[in-house]
Amino acid sequence: MNELVFFINNVVIAGSVTGSIYAIGAVGVTLIFSIMRFAHFAHGDMMTFGAFMVLLLASAFPGAGSAFGVPAALVLLPVAMALTALLAVGIDRAFYKPLRAHGVKPIVLVIGSLGVTLMLQGLIRLFSGTGGSSLYVDDRKEIFRLALPFEGVRAPVVITEPQLWLFVITLAAVVGLHFFLTRSRLGKAMRAMSDNPDLAQASGINTNTIVAVTWVIAGGLAAIAGTLLSLDVTFKPDLSFFLLLPIFAAAIVGGVGHPFGAVAGGFVVGFAETLAVFNWSVLLRPFRDSLPEWLTQAGNLAFVGTEYKIVVPFFILVVILVWRPTGIFKGKVI
C-alpha cells in the first residue's frame, strides 16, 4: 500500500498540478490562436510577468493575506491579473496590431511575438535578477499530510496549500470561461470571430473589441497560471521557456481553437510527463515474490530521466501532428 501512496503522490497529485497549469496556459494560447491565427510565443513570459507582479505586490503588502486567512499572493492575484491583462492589450496595440494592419502572414506575427518574448524576459530579469525567490513573503506554505485509513500504510498522502488552491482556481476559471463563451454576448461574438472573422465583421461584430477582450482573458489566465506555478515551486524569471513547448503541445493535442480541448490537452501532457518520469519498478515491489527475477532486478523502469522531461511534450506533439494534426477535438486551424 505504501507503493500506492507513493504513486498517488508522485503521479496523481503531481500530474494534476502540472496538468492544471498547462491547461490554464493552453487555454490562453488556443484563444489567441483561434482569434488572431498565430502561435503566441510570448505567452510563457506573460505568465512570468503575472507571477512577478504578484511577487512585487506581495513584497509591498506582505500583510494582505492575513485578513482573509489565505496567502497574500492569492489576495493580490486579481490585481496582478488586471496588470497582466493591461500589459497584454498594450503589447497588442504596440506590436501586433501594426503588423496585422500591414496584412502580414501569421508567421511574421509569430516572429514578432518572439521579439516580445525577449523584451519581456530582459525586463523581468533586469528587475528581478536571475535567481529564484519565493512568493510566500510573509506567510508559511501549509502542507497537509493525509494518512490513509488502511493497515500497514505508513506514508501519508502529501498535498500542499497552493496545490489545493490551484485545483479550485483551475476549476473556477474553466467553468467561468465556459459560461462566458456560451452565455454572454461577447463570448458568442468571440466564437463567431474564431469561426469566420470576415462573416463576423460583416454581421456587425466589432473585431477590435473582440481582440482586446481576447487579450484581457489570455493575460488574466496567464497571470493565474504563472502565479500558481510560482506558488507551487518558486518564482524564477526563466520559467517560461520550459513551459512553451508543453503548453503548445497541449493546445495542439486538444485541437487549436477549442478551450476545452486545451484543458484536456493540458492534463494529457501533464500526466504524460509525470507518468514518463515515474519509476515503475516501485509498483512492482509488492509482487516481488511472484514475478520473474529479471523483471524485479531492473532498478529503473522510468521511461525517461527527469533531465529529459522536455522530450515528452515534444514526442506527444510529433505523434499528434503525424497521426491527427487537427487534435483530438478537431480544431479549426491547421
Added chain:
Amino acid sequence: MDTKRADIVAAPSRLPLREMLLFVALLAAVLGVYAVMGGAYSTRMLVEAACYAILALGLTIQWGYAGQFNAGVMGFVALGGFSAMFFSIPINEAFWGSELPGELGRVLLYMVAAILVVLGATRLDRIGVPKRLRTIIAVVLGVVLYLVVINAFRDVTDQIESRAGFIGGLGLPVGVGWIVGGALAGAVGFFIGRVCLGLRSDYLAIATLGIAEIIKAFLKNSDWLTRGTATVSPLPWPVPGPAEVGFTLARAMYLSVTAVMIAVIFFLLSRAYHAPWGRMIRAIRDNELSAAAMGKDINRRRLEIFVLGCILMGIGGAALGSFNSMFDPQGYLPLNHTFLVLVMVILGGPGNNLGTIFGAVAVYIIWIMSEPLALFLMELAVAFGEGAFGWEAPTNMDSRALQARVFVIGLLITLVLRFAPKGLLPEKVKHVA
C-alpha cells in the same frame, strides 16, 4: 520566339549605391574595432562573425527563400559543434582498449533491431492482421522493447562513465567533423520537416523550438558521449593553432578558411537562386496555390530547402565549435544562437544573400561591442542612482546589465518587422508587367 524572356529577377543594371554605402560603413566599423581593440581580438570577432554568416545564410534560405521559420537554430548549431568535437579530438585509449566498445556496439545493434521489429509490427496489417490489433501490438512492442533497450543502454553508458570517462573522439581531420555535422543537422531537419512542413508554418516554429532544447538536453546529459557539463577542450583547428604561429596569424588563417567557405556557399546559393529551382522555390513562397496548380510538388520542395538550410547551420555550427576550441553544451543559448541569427537575417534582408552576410557581420559587431557598453551604462545609472537618491544597487549588476541586451534584441526584432520588413538590403524582385 526570338526575344529573350525577361527574367523576373532584376539584373544589376544600376550602380549598387546602397550596397556600396552599407559595405563601406561596415568596413569602417571593422577598421575602427581593429584600431581600438587590437588585431587578435578583432580577428577573433571577424572569425566568429564569419561563422555566424554561414548560420545566417542557412536561415535566410529557409526564411527568405521559402518562408519557413526555424526557431531552433541553436539545436543545429549544437549538433554541428558536437560533430566537430567528436571527430577531431584524439582517441581515448581507456575506452577503446577495454571491451566497452563491443558492449556499446551490441546495445546499438539491439537498438537497431528493436526499431526494425517495431517497424515490422506496424506493417502487420499487410499479412491480414486487423488494423486495430496491429496498432496495439506495435505500441506494446514499442514500449517493452524501448524499456529493455534503454536499460541495457544505461548500464553500458554508466560503465563507460565510471571506467573511461567518456568515449573520446575519433582523431580524424577537422573537415570530416564539419561535413558530418552538416549531415547530422540535415538528418534532424529532414525528420522535423517531414512531420511539420505539410502543416501551418507555426507548427514548424514550435517543433524546431522543441527539438533545439532536446538536442541541448541530450548533449548536456550524455556524459559518456560529450563529458556533459565538464566540457571538452581543446579542439584542434584545421589550420595551425595559436600555440604554433601566434594568435593573430592563426586566427587570420582560420578566417581565410571560413571566408572561402562563405564564398563557395554564396556562389552556389546565387546560382541556385537564379536557376529554375530558385524561381520555383520563390513561386511557392509567394503563391502556394498557383505553384501547386503548375504541378509543383510543394511539400517536397519545402523539405529540400529546409534540409539544405539545416545542413548549412550544422556546418556553420561546426566551424564555430572548432574555433571556440571548447565544446560546452551549456554554452548553447537560444539568445546567442537562435535569436541573434534571426536578427542578422531580418535586419540584413531575408532572401538576399549579400544582405544576410552584411547583417551577420554588422549585427555581430554590435552584439560584441554592446557588452562593455551595457556594463558601462549600467554603472553610470547606478552611480547616478546612488548619488541622487541614495539608492543601494543590487550586487549582481553585471549579470543584470547583460539582460538589457536581451531586451534590445527583442526590441530590434519587433522594430525591424514593423518598419523595415524587407531588411536593409531587400531582396530584388522585378515585377514583370
